[in-house]
Structures are given as structure tokens and as C-alpha cells.
Amino acid sequence: MxxxxxxxxxxxxxxxxxxxxxxxxxxxxxxxxxxxxxxxxxxxxxxxxxxxxxxxxxxxxxxxxxxxxxxxxxxxxxxxxxxxxxxPAVVAAVQAQAAELLHYSASDFYLPVYSQTCAALAATAPMPGPVRVFLTNSGAEAVDGALKLVRHATGRPYVISFFGAFHGRTYGAVTLTASKAKYHKGFGPLVPGVLHAPYAWSVRDPETGARSHDEDLTFDFLENTLFRHQVDPSEVAAVFVEPIQGEGGYLVPPQGWMRRLRELCDRHGILLVADEVQSGMGRTGAMWAIEHAGVAPDVLISAKGLASGLPLGAFIARAELMESWGAGAHGSTYGGSPVPCAAALATLEVIRDExxxxxxxxxxxxxxxxxxxxxxxxxxxxxxxxxxxxxxxxxxxxxxxxxxxxxxxxxxxxxxxxxxxxxxxxxxxxxxxxxxxxxxxxxxxxxxxxxxx
The missing domain is CATH 3.90.1150.10 (Aspartate Aminotransferase, domain 1)
Structure with missing residues (x-):
């Protein structure tokens, strides 16, 4: 061999x-x-x-x-x-941590490596001001946690995501997902209060297969259809968006689309949640893909590349949002376990130093x-x-x-x-x-x- x-x-x-x-x-x-x-x-x-x-x-x-x-x-x-x-740096960090402590739950006790990982992630956050971080086992768990947070922090029941989006397969995450109907088939009823809007692309030409941008499609639908006929914007907690759609086809929105989305959210007091599970951790040449648009989200979700292959996810939120819920409102037995945290700290260092x-x-x-x-x-x-x-x-x-x-x-x-x-x-x-x-x-x-x- x-x-x-x-x-x-x-x-x-x-x-x-x-x-x-x-x-x-x-x-x-x-x-x-x-x-x-x-x-x-x-x-x-x-x-x-x-x-x-x-x-x-x-x-x-x-x-x-x-x-x-x-x-x-x-x-x-x-x-x-x-x-x-x-x-080698990630493997060494995993081996060293495994030799000292494999697991103890950060939900009930104080793991030094947990807060160290949160601090390292917070230092990369693309939003101004103080932030707080919650660690999970996966991207889907982080999406579900963020969904709970935005509803709790705003007191609003509805959220919006986009056609073509993939946010995961747990019940909250798969309800936000709209990339393929088969992800929903046989699992209804799904989580209530989730609505979908068109992303920044028109339908493909059936003859040529060509695509064209149509960013107005998104905002016309939201303002003139969804907010007029389905839900008042004052009841919408958040918009969940992939800055670049992953499972939906690696779709890159036109320049300015994300900024218009941020402005729409600000106009109606809606939070903007950036799902960077696939697009983050340096994949686009910036730590977070949303940085290319010059837009600051209220909540950012990470996983996949966060720990170079070990199971770890996270959601980062503006501090005042995370501080809206108290002890016991959300937790995880394994989320932020020591070995994945050690891998994440090494991953962040390698991305920076190399x-x-x-x-x-x-x-x-x-x-x-x-x-x-x-x-x-x-x-x-x-x-x-x-x-x-x-x-x-x-x-x-x-x-x-x-x-x-x-x-x-x-x-x-x-x-x-x-x-x-x-x-x-x-x-x-x-x-x-x-x-x-x-x-x-x-x-x-x-x-x-x-x-x-």
C-alpha cells in the first residue's frame, strides 16, 4: 500500500x-x-x-x-x-487535547477551550460591536439554534428564507431549506411560520440553459406580495440567507443585492442571518463571504470547515441578541466538546498563518x-x-x-x-x-x- x-x-x-x-x-x-x-x-x-x-x-x-x-x-x-x-497542526492539536480531556459538557460546566474557541471566532465576526458565540455539533444544529434565538430576541413568530436555499436537515433547518422538494416530502407538517422568497436569479431558459440576474424579483416579491398578502413585516423576526447559495447551485447574487436586503431588514426591524456553513471559513478568499458585499449581519452561522473535519458548528450574534435569553434557554451536551474545539483553534491559526x-x-x-x-x-x-x-x-x-x-x-x-x-x-x-x-x-x-x- x-x-x-x-x-x-x-x-x-x-x-x-x-x-x-x-x-x-x-x-x-x-x-x-x-x-x-x-x-x-x-x-x-x-x-x-x-x-x-x-x-x-x-x-x-x-x-x-x-x-x-x-x-x-x-x-x-x-x-x-x-x-x-x-x-499536521490540526492533527497535533487533536492528539494533544484527546490525551488530556475527551469530553465534558460545556452546557453545565466551564471548559477553557470552549470559551477560547468562542473568542477566536468572535475575533473574525463581520459585524461591529461586541458579539457572543454558541457552539454546536453541526451546521443544521447551528441553524436551529439561530432560529430559536431570533424568535426569542424579537418576539416575532415568522422568518423568511429563499427558494434554492439549503440550511440543513433537522426540522427547523429543513423547513428553511427550499433547494429540493424531496427534502420536505413525507416529513410534513414542518415548522410553522417559515416563508420563502425568490433569490437573486431568474428561472433558467429552458432552451439555452442560460441564467440571468434579476435582483428586483426578490424585493418586488417581498414588498408587494409577501408583506402585502401573507405577513406584516412587523411580525417577521429574521431573514435567513446564504451569501452564496451552496446546494442551490453555487449561485452568486449580483453586487448590491445583499446591501438592498440589509436595507430592507433595517427598514422593517428584521434581523439578517447569514448562513455561512458552506461559504465561510475562507472559502471565498475572505473569512466570510458576506464581507465581499460590505454588509454586516446580525447573526452568522458557521460549520463545515470550522474544525477541518471534526464535528463543530457555531452561531455568532450581536451581544444584545444573545443576552436576551437566560440560562437553560438553549444548550447542547456535545456542542463545543474539547477535541473539536482544539481542531477549530488550530484551523483558525492555520488559515491565518499560512x-x-x-x-x-x-x-x-x-x-x-x-x-x-x-x-x-x-x-x-x-x-x-x-x-x-x-x-x-x-x-x-x-x-x-x-x-x-x-x-x-x-x-x-x-x-x-x-x-x-x-x-x-x-x-x-x-x-x-x-x-x-x-x-x-x-x-x-x-x-x-x-x-x-
Whole structure:
């Protein structure tokens, strides 16, 4: 079995000198097939597996599967492994913390690492003034906690999110979600008081597959339909928004849209909640995607890349909002457990000390330019390339084409992942190098050449 050298996390190399990617068996390979068979026999069929990858170990942007095949990871575990796989600083922090204290509940006792993590996150907050932080196990839990907070702090019962949004799968989070009807099917009635509005994009042209911005659509609907016919704005606690929609298709709103949303919220005394579970932690070249819009939210939600792969989420809120609820109003047995907190502190340090925000912007520009060149060469297949930093969506004319690209990349050792109905997301770890980006572009070019119009 080939070993992976973790000495240089941002440019992982193999001590055998093998290139990456390097696929040497059929996919899935013989050991992977055994794992798939065992998995199928016991796990919930609700798990939506993308392709038959059975990872064994990883470093940086490289994954080795159980059959020894090497893959270039451009989905980062669904945008989770922000500092790359098994970054030495993160691993060291986890090992040191695990040797001292694995768990004690921060809901009932005072864990030093809990408040240290809250303070480190608060230092990154994109809103002025003092803030407070609550730690959770996941993004969905953080969304549910934020939902409770905004209703409690305002005394208002309604909240608004957007069509195309994905906020998670717990009951509150999945009610806010509106990216796919199947996430709601069979689970009603959902949490009451949640309304949806159009995001800043028009419907795709059914003939060409092209999209166009229509930011007025959002505000005309809110002011002239929703607030006129369904709910008075004085009863709306908050608007939940992804500064860049993730599962909905990596949709980037036009410049000025987020500012108009902030102004609308201010006009009606509504809180603005930024769900940065996928777009945050440096993915866009800024710590938080909302910073690109120059807008300050009232509440910000984080997870995924926060602890480089360990389960941790958080919501950060203006202090006066968080101080509106008292002891026992919200808690969590495992949220902010010591080991994930140690990983988060190390992750924040690595992002800062290794210049990963700049790297996300620079390598993201290489990828975006290369992908737009590929789109120009395949106009009958690719309809759009959009994104910021290392959060890039490549949209195709049909769902069959996007599925074929995802599968074709996997077969060639490049791991990408679909989102929306016709889009493939490109979201590698923040440690990705320009050379690795060019390798991925070569593979994508090869795959696109074989996709029928």
C-alpha cells in the first residue's frame, strides 16, 4: 500500500513518486466493493451517495482509497476539509487535547477551550460591536439554534428564507431549506411560520440553459406580495440567507443585492442571518463571504470547515441578541466538546498563518479563468461558470450532462460534486496549489470533450 507523506500539507506528495491522481483499479476496486456490500446491508438507504469512493487515508488535497488508488480531492468532503486532509497542526492539536480531556459538557460546566474557541471566532465576526458565540455539533444544529434565538430576541413568530436555499436537515433547518422538494416530502407538517422568497436569479431558459440576474424579483416579491398578502413585516423576526447559495447551485447574487436586503431588514426591524456553513471559513478568499458585499449581519452561522473535519458548528450574534435569553434557554451536551474545539483553534491559526485566504483568492482565479476557457470551448455543454475564490459552480445545459461530468471526473481520479439541478461545484481545500488546479483543469477538459451536446 502506498503511503502519503504529510510533511508538507499544502503540497502533498507520495514517497513512491506516483502522480496524483493515479487510478490503478476499476472503480470501485475489489476492496471497495466489499465495503459497499457491507454498507448496503446495514446503513440507512436515505444516505445520498454520489459515487463509490471508499477512502482509507488522505493528506492535503490527496485521498487514497482502500484499493490504493489516488484521487485529487476537489470537493473537500463537501467543503469541510478547509485546511486540507490531516493537516499536521490540526492533527497535533487533536492528539494533544484527546490525551488530556475527551469530553465534558460545556452546557453545565466551564471548559477553557470552549470559551477560547468562542473568542477566536468572535475575533473574525463581520459585524461591529461586541458579539457572543454558541457552539454546536453541526451546521443544521447551528441553524436551529439561530432560529430559536431570533424568535426569542424579537418576539416575532415568522422568518423568511429563499427558494434554492439549503440550511440543513433537522426540522427547523429543513423547513428553511427550499433547494429540493424531496427534502420536505413525507416529513410534513414542518415548522410553522417559515416563508420563502425568490433569490437573486431568474428561472433558467429552458432552451439555452442560460441564467440571468434579476435582483428586483426578490424585493418586488417581498414588498408587494409577501408583506402585502401573507405577513406584516412587523411580525417577521429574521431573514435567513446564504451569501452564496451552496446546494442551490453555487449561485452568486449580483453586487448590491445583499446591501438592498440589509436595507430592507433595517427598514422593517428584521434581523439578517447569514448562513455561512458552506461559504465561510475562507472559502471565498475572505473569512466570510458576506464581507465581499460590505454588509454586516446580525447573526452568522458557521460549520463545515470550522474544525477541518471534526464535528463543530457555531452561531455568532450581536451581544444584545444573545443576552436576551437566560440560562437553560438553549444548550447542547456535545456542542463545543474539547477535541473539536482544539481542531477549530488550530484551523483558525492555520488559515491565518499560512495565508490561506490569499491562496483561495489566487488559486480560485486560476480555476475560474481555466473553467471559463473550457466553457468557451464547449458552449453546447457548459452554460455558466460562476463563483468567488474556491467556491465555483460550473453549470451545464442538462442534469444528465452534470451527472456525466461528476462520474467522468471520478473515473479519472478527480473528486467533484454536483449541486443544484445542473451544476458541478468546484470546492477544493484551501491549501490547493496552482499546479493541482491545472491538473484538475486538464482532467475536466478531457471529460468535457466526451460529453455529448
Amino acid at each position: 502506498t503511503s502519503i507523506n504529510t510533511a508538507s500539507p499544502d503540497t502533498p506528495s507520495l514517497d513512491t513518486g506516483r502522480p496524483v491522481p493515479d487510478v490503478r483499479t476499476e472503480l470501485p476496486g475489489p476492496l471497495a466493493r466489499e465495503i459497499l456490500a457491507a454498507d448496503t446491508a446495514i446503513t440507512s438507504p436515505s444516505l445520498p451517495r454520489a459515487y463509490p469512493l471508499a477512502p482509507r487515508r488522505a493528506s492535503g488535497c490527496v485521498i487514497e482509497d482502500v484499493d490504493g488508488n489516488l484521487f485529487l480531492d476537489f470537493n473537500a468532503g463537501i467543503a469541510v476539509n478547509s485546511t486540507g486532509h490531516t493537516h 495565508g490561506l485566504l490569499d491562496n483561495a483568492a489566487k488559486v480560485g482565479a486560476v480555476l475560474t479563468e481555466g473553467l471559463r476557457d473550457l466553457a468557451a470551448r464547449h458552449p453546447s455543454v457548459v452554460t455558466d461558470v460562476r463563483g468567488v475564490g474556491l467556491m465555483i459552480g460550473v453549470e451545464f445545459r442538462t442534469a444528465a450532462q452534470s451527472a456525466a461530468v461528476q462520474q467522468g471526473c471520478f473515473e479519472r481520479g478527480l473528486l467533484v460534486l454536483e449541486c443544484g439541478e445542473t451544476t458541478v461545484r468546484v470546492s477544493p481545500p484551501l491549501v490547493i496549489t496552482a499546479d493541482q488546479a491545472r491538473t484538475a483543469l486538464d482532467i475536466l477538459g478531457d471529460v468535457l470533450a466526451g460529453i455529448p451536446a
